[in-house]
Amino acid sequence: MTVEVWPGRAHPLGATWDGDGTxxxxxxxxxxxxxxxxxxxxxxxxxxxxxxxxxxxxxxYLPGIKxxxxxxxxxxGPYKPQEGHRFNPNKLLIDPYAKAxxxxxxxxxxxxxxxxxxxxxxxxxxxFSEKDSSDFMPKAVVIDxxxxxxxxxxxxxxxxxxxIYEVHVRGFTHEHPNIPTALRGxxxxxxxxxxxxxxxDLGITAVELLPVHHYNVHPGHLVTTGLHNYWGYDSLGYxxxxxxxxxxxxxxxxSGQQVREFxxxxxxxxxxxxxxxxxxxxxxxxEGNHLGPTFSLRGIDNAAxxxxxxxxxxxxxxxxxxxxxxxxxxxxVLKLIMDSLRYWVQEMHVDGFRFDLASALARELYEVDRLSxxxxxxxxxxxxxxxxxxxxxxxxxxxxxxxxxFPLLWSEWNGKYRxxxxxxxxxxxxxxxxxxxxxxxxxxxxxxxxRLPHASVNFITAHDGFTINDLVSYNEKHNEANGEGNRxxxxxxxxxxxxxxxxxxxxEILNLRSQQRRNFxxxxxxxxxxxxxxxxxxxxRTTKGNNNTYCQDSELSWFDWNLQxxxxxxxxxTQQLIKFRRDHPIFSRHQxxxxxxxxxxxxxxxxxxxxxxxxxxxREWHSGSTNAIxxxxxxxxxxxxxxxxxxxxxxxxxLLFNPSKSxxxxxxxxxxxxxxxxxxxxxxxxxxxxxxxxIYDHERPVKAGGRSLLVLECPHCFSMVEFNSANSD
Numbered sequence: 238m239t240v241e242v243w244p245g246r247a248h249p250l251g252a253t254w255d256g257d258g259t260x261x262x263x264x265x266x267x268x269x270x271x272x273x274x275x276x277x278x279x280x281x282x283x284x285x286x287x288x289x290x291x292x293x294x295x296x297x298y299l300p301g302i303k304x305x306x307x308x309x310x311x312x313x314g315p316y317k318p319q320e321g322h323r324f325n326p327n328k329l330l331i332d333p334y335a336k337a338x339x340x341x342x343x344x345x346x347x348x349x350x351x352x353x354x355x356x357x358x359x360x361x362x363x364x365f366s367e368k369d370s371s372d373f374m375p376k377a378v379v380i381d382x383x384x385x386x387x388x389x390x391x392x393x394x395x396x397x398x399x400x401i402y403e404v405h406v407r408g409f410t411h412e413h414p415n416i417p418t419a420l421r422g423x424x425x426x427x428x429x430x431x432x433x434x435x436x437x438d439l440g441i442t443a444v445e446l447l448p449v450h451h452y453n454v455h456p457g458h459l460v461t462t463g464l465h466n467y468w469g470y471d472s473l474g475y476x477x478x479x480x481x482x483x484x485x486x487x488x489x490x491x492s493g494q495q496v497r498e499f500x501x502x503x504x505x506x507x508x509x510x511x512x513x514x515x516x517x518x519x520x521x522x523x524e525g526n527h528l529g530p531t532f533s534l535r536g537i538d539n540a541a542x543x544x545x546x547x548x549x550x551x552x553x554x555x556x557x558x559x560x561x562x563x564x565x566x567x568x569x570v571l572k573l574i575m576d577s578l579r580y581w582v583q584e585m586h587v588d589g590f591r592f593d594l595a596s597a598l599a600r601e602l603y604e605v606d607r608l609s610x611x612x613x614x615x616x617x618x619x620x621x622x623x624x625x626x627x628x629x630x631x632x633x634x635x636x637x638x639x640x641x642x643f644p645l646l647w648s649e650w651n652g653k654y655r656x657x658x659x660x661x662x663x664x665x666x667x668x669x670x671x672x673x674x675x676x677x678x679x680x681x682x683x684x685x686x687x688r689l690p691h692a693s694v695n696f697i698t699a700h701d702g703f704t705i706n707d708l709v710s711y712n713e714k715h716n717e718a719n720g721e722g723n724r725x726x727x728x729x730x731x732x733x734x735x736x737x738x739x740x741x742x743x744x745e746i747l748n749l750r751s752q753q754r755r756n757f758x759x760x761x762x763x764x765x766x767x768x769x770x771x772x773x774x775x776x777x778r779t780t781k782g783n784n785n786t787y788c789q790d791s792e793l794s795w796f797d798w799n800l801q802x803x804x805x806x807x808x809x810x811t812q813q814l815i816k817f818r819r820d821h822p823i824f825s826r827h828q829x830x831x832x833x834x835x836x837x838x839x840x841x842x843x844x845x846x847x848x849x850x851x852x853x854x855x856r857e858w859h860s861g862s863t864n865a866i867x868x869x870x871x872x873x874x875x876x877x878x879x880x881x882x883x884x885x886x887x888x889x890x891x892l893l894f895n896p897s898k899s900x901x902x903x904x905x906x907x908x909x910x911x912x913x914x915x916x917x918x919x920x921x922x923x924x925x926x927x928x929x930x931x932i933y934d935h936e937r938p939v940k941a942g943g944r945s946l947l948v949l950e951c952p953h954c955f956s957m958v959e960f961n962s963a964n965s966d
């Protein structure tokens with residue numbers, strides 16, 4: 238192949254086709270030379286030296302190079318690991334700005350920059366390998382970015398109306414019987430009308446997709462097991478949608494059709510009013526520690542892209558448990574992250590991001606710094622500051638647990654909510670005050686710095702851990718299928734098997750498990766904040782007690798759409814719950830509860846009571862747990878305003894929580910004078926939602942079965958007296 242090279246431009250980074258040719262630009266601060274490697278259809282390589290370097294960006298324009306051209310880089314420079322430099326031009330490298338990537342990594346000794354002959358030698362990374370890695374590496378692809386969005390508009394769902402559905406692109410439709418086989422497990426499957434119908438019927442407003450950045454499917458530790466990296470938390474390219482989720486086939490992937498297919502999926506979801514949130518992994522890459530392979534950033538400029546130990550730069554700072562951490566202190570690394578985020582919003586039309594191990598991104602020096610450059614630059618960005626930003630507010634480094642400590646604009650996965658609600662329903666000791674904070678949006682975590690209830694993304698389960706079915710079916714993890722001797726995964730799950738470990742035919746235990754699933758889902762949907770459902774929980778998905786299915790691209794992870802009657806009822810209950818939340822704004826207030834009258838109804842906006850109707854006094858909030866509580870929510874005291882700026886009214890509700898194993902009698906508090914209440918939800922019933930027609934008042938107690946949640950409704954319940962007046966009677 239004969240190639241002409243012009244000087245080109247230093248920006249934008251990556252490969253940019255302009256209709257006549259393609260500009261290539263790569264940042265490397267410490268390199269001494271850069272070779273652009275072009276590959277034809279037969280895999281033959283042509284090397285082109287980029288001679289121009291501007292502000293550490295190596296660039297060149299190649300006329301005639303068109304979309305579908307596959308390429309990579311070889312970067313020259315010192316191989317001095319003890320000084321932090323690991324350049325090796327024998328290793329083909331993925332462009333960090335590649336918009337599409339063709340192929341998977343094939344694990345081999347050639348991928349390492351040092352010889353693998355003496356595998357047990359701890360100092361083997363100090364030696365230099367001359368083996369070429371090209372045959373084992375995927376190739377970047379030049380793309381044509383044009384796409385007809387047909388007037389696509391972001392749904393722009395307000396936070397207080399948001400219901401998130403965490404889901405895996407492949408697992409969601411892999412077994413769906415009504416989706417064509419060729420489309421199952423792909424972006425096209427996710428955007429198929431059958432898949433969207435399930436999401437719409439369920440009532441969710443956003444899908445939060447597990448990582449879709451192109452990732453390493455076959456990390457070294459899984460090569461001999463026959464297992465795959467299923468979750469995708471080993472990113473290879475922060476701009477490229479994972480090719481393995483494309484239905485295009487090999488030829489389509491080689492031409493970058495996965496980009497078009499991803500856009501079609503987003504367009505279809507948006508047309509249905511569903512937002513797309515991406516789980517993004519900017520805290521580390523799949524290159525591991527100092528003994529890991531060389532795929533991209535390590536060979537492009539190790540000292541710039543990674544956090545190295547300053548006193549011993551041969552080694553990496555590891556706040557992630559994955560061997561390395563990106564050097565977010567470096568301007569180019571910040572630029573890489575920001576350019577990637579903006580690309581997914583502007584070019585791929587996604588609506589927000591969930592940041593994996595987000596605390597690692599906030600470490601300016603060693604400690605987590607909530608005023609770090611990472612936050613400052615996002616807050617100042619006119620594009621990203623308007624998207625949904627969700628932090629997983631912890632990492633694995635010292636001081637990494639930062640729930641409640643992220644700044645304005647950010648919402649957080651609320652791990653404290655998960656733990657408290659699990660303990661509450663399994664009958665473990667809990668603080669009543671802690672339960673009250675979690676149920677009302679965790680004002681103790683978010684209010685003081687000006688954030689609102691939507692800062693709390695509430696969840697009971699997520700991809701990492703038990704499903705909601707397994708949460709009530711297993712006391713212990715059962716990860717034997719992962720091939721690690723059941724040592725992997727969290728050992729403390731706050732779960733309860735309801736009397737038998739795993740599968741059972743005991744009807745009493747099965748009924749209790751179904752009831753507990755309804756308890757968890759109902760509590761989640763009735764809590765203030767943003768609810769997040771783990772995909773499949775709505776229909777009883779199980780992973781057979783495996784709480785770490787990161788490597789299980791199998792029936793353990795795929796959704797089973799062949800629903801048994803109990804699972805079908807659970808699905809219907811969940812659909813009704815989400816609709817109930819949507820229909821009643823009292824459960825998704827935009828502002829915090831005030832604990833006082835604000836709109837003249839004559840009664841406070843929230844009240845807390847013992848089962849006998851007595852108000853819970855200040856001394857009891859933190860003195861320990863109580864067996865049961867009732868919560869009054871006043872529909873006449875909602876601070877939300879509608880789009881016209883008008884007050885919002887709702888019915889009033891009384892929620893009866895009985896986590897004990899015994900039946901309890903609840904008295905309607907006298908503070909709610911002359912009002913009539915009807916039970917509309919009872920989790921002890923198989924349907925959950927009921928219409929008994931029976932009316933209750935403070936003269937007639939309500940029976941709540943053991944381990945149940947009842948919701949009583951009082952339509953337009955505005956004529957009330959103040960709690961304090963009633964309490965003095």
